Amino acid sequence: MSGDARRAQLAANLERVRERVAAACAAAGRAVEEVRVIAVTKHFPASDVRILAELGLRDVGENRDQEAAPKAAECRDLDLTWHFVGQLQTNKARSVVRYADVVHSVDRARLVTELGRRVRAAGRTLTCLVQVNLDPDSEKGVIGPRGGADPADVPALAEAVEAEEGLTLGGVMAVAPREGDPRAAFDQLKAVADDLRARYPHATTISAGMSGDLEAAVERGTTHLRIGAALLGDRRLIVG
Template identity: 75%
Template sequence: MTGPEAERSRAGCIAANLATLRSRIAAACEAVGRRVDEVAVIAVTKTYPASDVRILTNLGIRDVGENRDQEAAPKAAECADLALRWHFVGQLQTNKVRSVVRYADVVHSVDRERLARELGTRARAVGREISCLVQVNLDPESAAGVLGPRGGADPRDVLSVADAVHAEEGLAVGGVMAVAPRGGDPAEAFGRLAEVAAQVRARYPQATVVSAGMSGDLEAAIASGATHLRIGTALLGDRAANVG
């Protein structure tokens, strides 16, 4: 199947996946007495083409996440005509910051003060304001995790990182982000994240974002107060099949 027929088939598949996802989110919200409009979906399009981003946009998705700058930068440029909010959700090295600040509206993985300072410097250089989430390491004993090498600040250091973000003109403290540890109880992990998020909000009331939950654990994240879900597989299919 090629050409327009393949495009229609792909669009239909993504639309069906989105409908199923929205049903899951609605059920999870109902179970804990939350409103559906309290939870936003970030479509993580890592390894998927810009054509999928356009399909998602046609379905009403406006928040798009990427893990790697080398893929994200050209994809964001290709989709520059769309009214999208780009989220950088992967581990971020300082040598990639110059590129990332040119397209990312939100950086989810700020986990050290040096990175905050570099983001501030580069954001000011291009005249942009970036919302920053402090990534919290919920599994400090682990050397690797879902997104590759485990990142995230120790929960005891999160406020210091938030302070470093706040000190930089061009940056705003948006909230927190975390990945549930492999093999652990996501409900317990996200419960700890909720406690850290409350500490950050107490100091920075505008920092209301809790980025937590992916395709496999979104229910636990919603139950613990997640405001943003980072969804890839449940929307776009198995990545292994896509890249293999």
């Protein structure tokens, strides 16, 4: 696909996403400015990041450090906010803190400690979101396949983040379970977020909602949507 054709495709996709977000906000009685869209560009090239930035979308999410680090380096001349949204191994913390502005997947105390140590060494600061496990089939204390801390463990993790120099507690993140009504999961996340914000008024971020369930997430109070397929499409259609 030519560069012009890809730009037109991404522009049309972004317009549709913005229309969906606006409609969801109107239905929920919310201002559209309350909700930010993060373009999750996993498996897509840096050229797509540049196009989206030209179109006014400057929040970029990545799932894997192996792809994110070189992509962020290639786009270092752009004024972007980089969100690391995938599961994060402690041995990748050193690399991630060099480019990420926000890590959405903080789910254990050991990771908090390592992120703090590495971000101080890099001379940067980092916003952390506590990932909450909303899978009803998960046993307490066991991280599910999509990651996340048990809701009961969120306060302790939040306290650990706040105590770590160089880290700032931003709020919470979650992925809705694959089965069931996402609204019930997002209601649970909203309750966790409200409790956290009562203790830490600056922790206002709720990262929830993807291409398939963004309306439910907006209705339940999300502030950040992580959108991949609805924006970027099916990678198999653009790889030649």
